[in-house]
Amino acid sequence: MTQRGNRRELLADAAIDVLAREGGRGLTHRAIDRAAGVPEGTTKNYYPNRGALFEAIAHYLAERHTAALEALCEQIPDDLEPDDVTALYAAMLRRMSGSARTQFLALFELHLEGVRNPEVRKMLGEISRGNVDTAVRLHAAVGRRLSMRGAGLLDAGMLGVAMATLSLPEELVGELGFDDDEAVSRALLTLARSRGDAGLEVLRDSAG
The missing domain is CATH 1.10.357 (Tetracycline Repressor; domain 2)
Incomplete structure (x- = not known):
C-alpha cells in the first residue's frame, strides 16, 4: 500500500481496509501495521486501544x-x-x-x-x-x-x-x-x- 498524506491518514485508510475485510474482531494494531506497511507498533503509538481505533475510523x-x-x-x-x-x-x-x-x-x-x-x-x-x-x-x-x-x-x-x-x-x-x-x-x-x-x-x- 502506498503512503498517502500524513501518517494518521495512512493508518486510517489501512484500518478501514482491515475493518471491512476482517470485521471488528480482526481490527488489531498488528493487522493495521501490516496493511499500512509500517513498522510493528506504529498504530499503537497513535491509537493505544481498540476504542481509539474505532473512534479514529x-x-x-x-x-x-x-x-x-x-x-x-x-x-x-x-x-x-x-x-x-x-x-x-x-x-x-x-x-x-x-x-x-x-x-x-x-x-x-x-x-x-x-x-x-x-x-x-x-x-x-x-x-x-x-x-x-x-x-x-x-x-x-x-x-x-x-x-x-x-x-x-x-x-x-x-x-x-x-x-x-x-x-x-x-x-x-x-x-x-x-x-x-x-x-x-x-x-x-x-x-x-x-x-x-x-x-x-x-x-x-x-x-x-
Whole structure:
C-alpha cells in the first residue's frame, strides 16, 4: 500500500481496509501495521486501544463524507430535475455495493460499535445528519418539500438496502428487487416524501 498524506491518514485508510475485510474482531494494531506497511507498533503509538481505533475510523469517515456532501451541494445545477435526484440516489446505491464497498462495510461495523461507543455514535450521527440535510436541499432544488423525518427514512432505507445487498444471498437480493437500483431509489424517495401517518401507510402497504 502506498503512503498517502500524513501518517494518521495512512493508518486510517489501512484500518478501514482491515475493518471491512476482517470485521471488528480482526481490527488489531498488528493487522493495521501490516496493511499500512509500517513498522510493528506504529498504530499503537497513535491509537493505544481498540476504542481509539474505532473512534479514529469514525472521525475519518465522517470528515470525508461531510466534505463529499458539501461538494455535492455546492455543485447542484440550476436545471436539476426530479428524475436527476432519483438517478443520483440510484448511483449512490450502486457505489455502496460497488466502488465504495470497502467504506460501507466499515461503516456497518461502526454502527455495531456505536451501540457501545458514544464517540463513534456521535460521528455516525454527523454522517446521518449530513445525509438528511443534503436530501432536503436536493428536494428543495427541484421544488419539492422533504421533511427531516422523511429524509431520515430515506437515509435509513438507503443504508438498509445497501446492507441487505451486501449480506444476503445474491438470488434473494434479486427476488426482492434490491438489485434494481433505480426502482429501489424511486420507492425510497416516494416513501420519504410521504408525511406522518401517510408515510406509515406506505410502509405498511409495501410490507403487506
